[in-house]
Amino acid sequence: MTILAFDTATRATTVALSTGSAEPVERRDDPARGERPRHTTRLMPMIAELLELGGVAWEEVDRLAVGVGPGTFTGLRVGVASARALAQARGIPLVGVPTLQSLAVNALACGDRAGTDVVLTVLDARRGEAFVAAWRVSDLRGTSPGGSLSGRPAGAPQALVGATVAGPHALSEIARRVGPSTLTIGEGAVEFREVLEPSGVSVPEDDSELHRVTAINHCRLARQIPDGDLAEVRPAYLRRPDAEIALDK
Amino acid sequence: MILAIETSCDDTCAAVVTEGGEILANVISSQGVHDRFGGVVPEIASRHHLEGIGSVLDDALTRAGASFEDLDLVAVTCGPGLVAALLVGVASAKAIAAAHRLPLAPVDHLHGHVAATFLGPVPLELPFLSLIASGGHTLLARVSDRGPEFEVIGQTLDDAAGEAFDKGARLLGLGYPGGAALERLALDGDPEAFAFPAGRGMPGLDFSFAGLKTALLYRIRDLGEGETTRRRADLAASYQRAIVEALALRATRALEQTGLERLAIGGGVAANGVLRSRLRELGVPLEVPPMELCTDNAAMIGSAARFVEPLSYPEYLDLDVYASGERRFVRT
Numbered sequence: 001m002t003i004l005a006f007d008t009a010t011r012a013t014t015v016a017l018s019t020g021s022a023e024p025v026e027r028r029d030d031p032a033r034g035e036r037p038r039h040t041t042r043l044m045p046m047i048a049e050l051l052e053l054g055g056v057a058w059e060e061v062d063r064l065a066v067g068v069g070p071g072t073f074t075g076l077r078v079g080v081a082s083a084r085a086l087a088q089a090r091g092i093p094l095v096g097v098p099t100l101q102s103l104a105v106n107a108l109a110c111g112d113r114a115g116t117d118v119v120l121t122v123l124d125a126r127r128g129e130a131f132v133a134a135w136r137v138s139d140l141r142g143t144s145p146g147g148s149l150s151g152r153p154a155g156a157p158q159a160l161v162g163a164t165v166a167g168p169h170a171l172s173e174i175a176r177r178v179g180p181s182t183l184t185i186g187e188g189a190v191e192f193r194e195v196l197e198p199s200g201v202s203v204p205e206d207d208s209e210l211h212r213v214t215a216i217n218h219c220r221l222a223r224q225i226p227d228g229d230l231a232e233v234r235p236a237y238l239r240r241p242d243a244e245i246a247l248d249k
Numbered sequence: 250m251i252l253a254i255e256t257s258c259d260d261t262c263a264a265v266v267t268e269g270g271e272i273l274a275n276v277i278s279s280q281g282v283h284d285r286f287g288g289v290v291p292e293i294a295s296r297h298h299l300e301g302i303g304s305v306l307d308d309a310l311t312r313a314g315a316s317f318e319d320l321d322l323v324a325v326t327c328g329p330g331l332v333a334a335l336l337v338g339v340a341s342a343k344a345i346a347a348a349h350r351l352p353l354a355p356v357d358h359l360h361g362h363v364a365a366t367f368l369g370p371v372p373l374e375l376p377f378l379s380l381i382a383s384g385g386h387t388l389l390a391r392v393s394d395r396g397p398e399f400e401v402i403g404q405t406l407d408d409a410a411g412e413a414f415d416k417g418a419r420l421l422g423l424g425y426p427g428g429a430a431l432e433r434l435a436l437d438g439d440p441e442a443f444a445f446p447a448g449r450g451m452p453g454l455d456f457s458f459a460g461l462k463t464a465l466l467y468r469i470r471d472l473g474e475g476e477t478t479r480r481r482a483d484l485a486a487s488y489q490r491a492i493v494e495a496l497a498l499r500a501t502r503a504l505e506q507t508g509l510e511r512l513a514i515g516g517g518v519a520a521n522g523v524l525r526s527r528l529r530e531l532g533v534p535l536e537v538p539p540m541e542l543c544t545d546n547a548a549m550i551g552s553a554a555r556f557v558e559p560l561s562y563p564e565y566l567d568l569d570v571y572a573s574g575e576r577r578f579v580r581t
């Protein structure tokens with residue numbers, strides 16, 4: 001099965017192509033902190049580059065996967081609009097991959113790191129808040145790097161903490177609840193290190209690859225998630241537009 | 250066949266147009282969700298564009314009896330407009346074009362409004378003066394060829410004409426968007442009851458509507474609530490007349506200065522009946538496209554695309570959007 005996956009929920013633009021049983025190949029663009037994302041200008045060129053590199057024509061792509069966030073609103077729309085239009089124009093099945101869940105799969109790369117039972121994923125939601133979710137590492141095992149799903153039922157693993165928006169206080173509460181044997185990753189984990197570490201969870205070094213959202217994980221998850229109506233693949237904004245909130249006040 | 254996409258403001262639009270300028274489908278999905286906010290909210294508009302664009306595209310192709318395989322070119326509005334809204338259209342257009350290795354024509358929204366007059370069996374003869382007036386823009390242009398490099402000779406320095414209509418309507422308690430309601434109310438009023446500034450004293454071809462809105466606000470305060478309610482129709486008629494006169498006056502000046510002998514209008518304000526009849530008095534042939542081609546639509550974008558140098562695959566993959574109109578205009 002040939003899968004093309006991408007994610008634009010964070011500052012990064014990441015694209016991965018998985019053909020057959022080989023390890024997926026990735027192209028990514030990581031703007032430095034404080035730099036603007038380049039989803040609009042980088043996404044399509046990286047997709048074209050990967051397909052060319054893999055010698056894959058559009059008619060050979062069996063499945064598309066796009067990160068549906070949560071993340072930056074504009075980034076999510078660029079990703080989802082591109083994915084839906086590609087799927088619509090070529091009749092390719094499309095699945096939406098929760099970005100936090102894809103990030104959580106990074107925990108499996110640590111092997112059986114002693115004492116890691118839970119993975120807490122944290123993305124920067126701006127305004128002093130974070131997007132956060134948690135999984136039991138054992139529940140993510142079906143998403144093993146080799147992509148083998150033998151013996152596991154289809155469907156996404158159940159989250160321990162469902163995706164939500166949290167301020168510093170709520171974030172430390174969640175960290176305390178999931179316990180000390182929790183690996184905490186994501187650009188938000190770096191951002192909120194001062195809040196998270198005193199709550200007992202461990203956060204890898206700032207420059208650790210574990211913090212990066214990568215579409216390689218989307219390729220793996222895309223096998224487990226059933227595809228459906230294109231219009232059902234939509235951004236997980238998790239926040240209402242400011243104007244609506246203001247109007248309700 | 251050209252597939253065109255327009256998402257610069259709050260209408261999600263897709264159209265299929267032939268190279269000869271025949272419209273095979275022109276689908277417009279108006280969001281109608283911004284009224285309670287008193288204006289278009291970019292984040293809300295962008296969410297709706299994303300929700301609607303897939304079915305709008307499907308609809309346009311179905312009505313045109315076409316499939317993606319039949320297309321020769323994809324056209325899309327790249328600006329000016331709301332960045333987050335434009336991005337939905339541009340991301341979709343790039344993906345569709347790339348998926349079939351089609352060329353892509355980046356279109357300027359205002360070129361689109363001008364190019365609405367190039368559609369149909371008998372396009373307007375060149376050169377002509379174009380007056381574009383809508384909620385987003387107000388400008389006068391000398392159009393000497395059908396390409397994007399038309400010459401802007403006058404534009405608004407503050408509010409757009411449509412914005413002036415909407416703001417006036419709100420002051421008169423007509424809600425948002427109130428341009429059409431104001432025109433209806435004005436039917437029962439005396440356009441000479443109140444003297445509102447039409448900018449006669451302001452030389453040149455540029456427009457300014459901010460003072461007019463302020464004048465209406467002061468007049469309403471002076472009249473007090475009861476009298477304002479009693480004379481609402483007169484206020485509406487006089488206010489409308491000032492906007493129409495401001496537009497007509499500069500169109501007259503522009504015709505004199507340029508020696509052009511034809512006038513075309515476009516944009517949502519071109520729907521205004523009083524404006525239309527006033528411009529017919531100017532003594533030059535007046536071209537008014539059908540209403541659905543005056544307000545924002547994708548057929549006009551498809552029309553403009555015929556006169557734009559298209560980008561071939563993969564040149565357009567890194568194409569970006571722009572918020573303001575300075576990118577493509579020659580200002581004299």
Ligand SMILES: [Zn+2]
Pocket residue numbers: 358362383385516544545
């Ligand atoms: Zn317009």
